[in-house]
Amino acid sequence: MDVQFMCAMMVSRLLLSYALLIYNTGFSAGDIVYVETGASVQLNIQREKLPAELDDIMWKNERSQNLVKYLIKSNDVKPHSTYIDRVDFNTETFSLTLKNMQKIDSGIYRAIASSENDINIAEHKVSVIDAVKAPVLTVNSIWSITEPCNFTCTADNLTIINYYSTSCSDEVKSSGIYNLNLKCTDDFIICNYSNPVSWKIDTKTLQQLCAFNPDDNRWWGCLKSEALT
Numbered sequence: 635m636d637v638q639f640m641c642a643m644m645v646s647r648l649l650l651s652y653a654l655l656i657y658n659t660g661f662s663a664g665d666i667v668y669v670e671t672g673a674s675v676q677l678n679i680q681r682e683k684l685p686a687e688l689d690d691i692m693w694k695n696e697r698s699q700n701l702v703k704y705l706i707k708s709n710d711v712k713p714h715s716t717y718i719d720r721v722d723f724n725t726e727t728f729s730l731t732l733k734n735m736q737k738i739d740s741g742i743y744r745a746i747a748s749s750e751n752d753i754n755i756a757e758h759k760v761s762v763i764d765a766v767k768a769p770v771l772t773v774n775s776i777w778s779i780t781e782p783c784n785f786t787c788t789a790d791n792l793t794i795i796n797y798y799s800t801s802c803s804d805e806v807k808s809s810g811i812y813n814l815n816l817k818c819t820d821d822f823i824i825c826n827y828s829n830p831v832s833w834k835i836d837t838k839t840l841q842q843l844c845a846f847n848p849d850d851n852r853w854w855g856c857l858k859s860e861a862l863t
């Protein structure tokens with residue numbers, strides 16, 4: 635089979651190449667509640683800590699602002715003036731929903747139930763972070779069917795270098811809460827970059843990155859990396 639012809643076909647397929655960008659928002663990992671910038675977060679109380687006698691419930695942030703004050707007898711909800719459009723308080727569950735979270739909103743949130751004494755009924759460490767940037771999957775083989783199909787999966791400061799012959803080994807690299815995950819199937823190479831609030835992938839078919847040699851049933855190098863960018 636003509637390798638040059640196969641490679642030329644791959645270049646045209648690359649023009650149709652796509653990157654799937656999918657992400658989820660907001661969930662907790664360990665003690666920290668991670669929230670994507672701009673998203674909402676719901677903070678719940680620990681019901682078992684509620685005292686029998688209860689006058690009011692207050693949600694506070696680290697800056698001593700009372701985000702919401704709920705006076706039980708009068709069923710009166712008082713949001714902080716600077717949070718009026720951004721908080722929802724549920725008078726049944728006493729949970730607090732904060733909307734349009736920004737990085738400056740990161741910090742510790744507490745709920746306090748008061749009667750004769752103050753009782754801490756919730757404490758959440760909230761961290762607002764951006765969605766990850768898309769990773770990039772590039773081939774770094776030379777134009778040759780005798781060179782391995784080497785490729786690089788990279789995002790921010792993480793890089794995975796690997797190659798495909800009859801398969802490739804899955805690999806993960808981490809930096810704090812950021813993970814770069816390489817996965818290979820019989821047809822695809824998937825580069826997946828994630829943090830607790832989001833993930834994005836760059837996925838390419840083997841035909842886009844490598845050349846198949848039917849004589850030995852292996853995938854070999856094909857395009858120069860420049861051809862992919």
Ligand SMILES: *[C@@H]1O[C@H](CO)[C@@H](O)[C@H](O)[C@H]1NC(C)=O
Pocket residue numbers: 774775776781782784797
């Ligand atoms: C491809 O990877 C193999 C194995 O890691 C290495 O020996 C070779 O030098 C690499 N070739 C290129 C062109 O990067």
Ligand SMILES: *[C@@H]1O[C@H](CO)[C@@H](O)[C@H](O)[C@H]1NC(C)=O
Pocket residue numbers: 790791809810812
């Ligand atoms: C790597 O990048 C992430 C995301 O931008 C950053 O949070 C982290 O501090 C960086 N790590 C190093 C070692 O530079």
Ligand SMILES: *[C@@H]1O[C@H](CO)[C@@H](O)[C@H](O)[C@H]1NC(C)=O
Pocket residue numbers: 815824826827828833835
């Ligand atoms: C990418 O990684 C995230 C986090 O591990 C995972 O939830 C998601 O399903 C992965 N996506 C794909 C397409 O494998």
